[in-house]
Every structure is written in structure tokens, then in C-alpha cells.
Amino acid sequence: xxxxxxxxxxxxxxxxxxxxxxxxxxxxxxxxxxxxxxxxxxxxxxxxxxxxxxxxxxxxxxxxxxxxxxxxxxxxxxxxxxxxxxxxxxxxxxxxxxxxxxxxxxxxxxxxxxxxxxxxxxxxxxxxxxxxxxxxxxxxxxxxxxxxxxxxxxxxxxxxxxxxxxxxxxxxxxxxxxxxxxxxxxxxxxxxxxxxxxxxxxxxxxxxxxxxxxxxxxxxxxxxxxxxxxxxxxxxxxxxxxxxxxxxxxxxxxxxxxxxxxxxxxxxxxxxxxxxxx
Ligand SMILES: Cc1ncc(C[n+]2csc(CCOP(=O)(O)OP(=O)(O)O)c2C)c(N)n1
Ligand code: SF4
Numbered sequence: 001x002x003x004x005x006x007x008x009x010x011x012x013x014x015x016x017x018x019x020x021x022x023x024x025x026x027x028x029x030x031x032x033x034x035x036x037x038x039x040x041x042x043x044x045x046x047x048x049x050x051x052x053x054x055x056x057x058x059x060x061x062x063x064x065x066x067x068x069x070x071x072x073x074x075x076x077x078x079x080x081x082x083x084x085x086x087x088x089x090x091x092x093x094x095x096x097x098x099x100x101x102x103x104x105x106x107x108x109x110x111x112x113x114x115x116x117x118x119x120x121x122x123x124x125x126x127x128x129x130x131x132x133x134x135x136x137x138x139x140x141x142x143x144x145x146x147x148x149x150x151x152x153x154x155x156x157x158x159x160x161x162x163x164x165x166x167x168x169x170x171x172x173x174x175x176x177x178x179x180x181x182x183x184x185x186x187x188x189x190x191x192x193x194x195x196x197x198x199x200x201x202x203x204x205x206x207x208x209x210x211x212x213x214x215x216x217x218x219x220x221x222x223x224x225x226x227x228x229x230x231x232x233x234x235x236x237x238x239x240x241x242x243x244x245x246x247x248x249x250x251x252x253x254x255x256x257x258x259x260x261x262x263x264x265x266x267x268x269x270x271x272x273x274x275x276x277x278x
Pocket of ligand 1: 056057058059060075098099100101102103126128130131132133134139208
């Protein structure tokens with residue numbers, strides 16, 4: 001007789017924490033949370049083997065709502081935290097979450113170097129083209145003519161960053177764009193991103209109901225990329241730059257060796273303490 005206890009499959013709800021999200025009703029980040037729990041359940045990742053690291057912002061609250069290890073860190077500094085963790089604990093599935101403000105303003109430099117480093121982790125950026133948490137300042141992805149009556153009454157007048165192009169130029173080895181209005185496709189993309197051996201960037205169009213209500217129209221404006229995923233960076237750049245920014249789907253995937261420091265896991269905590277002792 002087989003006496004081993006049957007393995008109970010984890011469901012999406014098992015990855016939800018008991019903390020209730022405080023996002024505004026209709027915020028796009030709810031769909032990212034749902035996609036993340038569904039993707040983790042699809043992959044049946046043990047919760048204690050997953051670590052979700054974030055910065056600061058409405059989007060960066062994600063780790064609180066997921067029942068895995070998590071760290072709600074410092075604004076724009078999720079990548080060095082995540083890189084340190086992955087260096088010391090390579091067996092963990094490490095996810096990084098942020099908004100466009102956290103990821104491309106204060107954290108822009110860290111984002112670029114995380115792409116270049118190509119450690120095996122997944123970055124989910126929830127892009128609503130605004131700083132939601134701090135009440136509607138323009139972000140690096142805000143259109144130049146977007147007017148906020150108090151803070152940018154004449155628009156920024158500046159060109160905006162194109163996250164997928166930046167990721168490609170900086171060396172990310174997996175890039176896709178998803179939309180929080182299509183949670184099924186978002187889940188599929190996230191499963192693929194986590195499965196990619198290397199630094200995966202999932203750029204999610206995730207509307208801010210409160211400061212960008214016009215983004216409700218994104219539902220009608222998104223459309224799939226015309227071409228399937230490519231491993232050719234030149235072709236990927238052509239597609240990204242020839243796009244209106246509203247195409248969704250898998251853009252680029254390339255398999256090259258991941259960067260993983262060889263001896264990081266062998267350094268003891270006691271040795272580190274000794275080194276930093278003053
Ligand atoms: C060092 C520092 N500077 C500024 C802030 C204020 N701040 C908190 S969240 C945020 C921007 C958040 O925007 P985004 O990352 O786009 O996330 P969203 O809230 O839109 O999801 C800013 C500027 C801070 N917390 N710490
Ligand atoms: S302010 Fe915007 S981004 Fe923040 S929770 Fe509300 S809808 Fe979401």
C-alpha cells in the first residue's frame with residue numbers, strides 16, 4: 001500500500017496573502033496580482049521558494065498581497081536587492097515588481113544594469129504613465145502633452161521612454177508587453193517569463209483609474225503584435241520602434257548564459273558580519 005500523503009495541488013487562491021489590497025476600485029494592478037497568483041499556481045512553485053521584491057508605489061505593494069517571501073523595499077532599488085538575493089540563493093524564483101515611476105525614474109539606472117547582468121529573474125513593470133501613489137505627477141512614460149492641472153499644466157513637453165526598447169538596448173533576454181485588461185494572456189506571458197532562463201521584462205499596461213481615467217480607452221486601443229516572438233534583436237527593435245506602444249504579446253527571447261556569481265552562496269553570514277564590523 002502506498003502510504004505517502006497525496007500531493008495537494010496549490011491553487012491561485014493559495015498564493016494570496018490575507019492582506020486586502022488598498023488599491024482604488026478598478027486599478028489595473030488588481031489584474032497583475034490575479035495573473036501572478038495564477039501563474040505561480042500554474043507552475044506549482046512552492047511558496048517558500050518564491051521571493052517577490054519591489055520598490056515603492058501603488059504597484060510596488062504587490063509583495064504584501066502574495067503569500068511568498070517578499071520585500072517591499074526602497075524606491076527604485078528593487079534590482080540590487082533582488083540581485084543580492086539571487087546571488088546568495090540561486091535556487092529561489094525571484095520576481096521584481098514596480099511601476100513606471102519606480103522603474104524608470106529613480107530606479108532607471110538599476111533597471112538598465114539588471115537587464116545587462118542577465119540574472120535569472122523576472123521583472124514585472126506596471127505602467128500607468130503616472131505616479132499614482134503620490135497623486136499624479138508625470139513619469140518617464142507620460143506623453144509630452146498630458147496635462148495635469150496642478151503639476152504639469154502645460155504637459156512635460158518631453159519625449160517619453162519606451163520601456164521595451166530600453167530593455168532590449170540594455171540586454172534583457174526576454175521581453176513582452178501585456179495588458180491588465182486581458183488577464184488570461186497576462187498569466188500566459190508571466191508563466192513564460194518565469195520559465196525563461198535569464199532576465200525577463202514583462203511590461204504591463206496597467207491603467208490608473210484615479211489619475212488617468214482616460215486609460216479606460218486602452219481596452220479599445222490594444223492589439224496583438226503582428227509577428228511572432230523573435231530571437232533577433234535587430235528585428236525586435238524594428239517591431240518595437242515601428243509600434244504605437246499599444247501592441248501586446250511576446251516580442252523577444254534569446255538564450256545566453258545567465259550571470260550568477262560562483263562563490264556567493266558559500267560566503268557565511270558570520271564572515272560577512274566580520275567584514276562589515278566597525
Ligand atoms: C526616495 C523617494 N523619493 C520619492 C518618493 C515618493 N514616491 C513614492 S511612490 C512614487 C512614484 C510611484 O509611481 P510608480 O512607480 O509609477 O507607481 P504607481 O503608484 O503609479 O503604481 C514616488 C515618487 C519616495 N517614496 N522615496
Ligand atoms: S492611484 Fe492609480 S495606481 Fe494607485 S491604486 Fe489608485 S488607481 Fe491604482
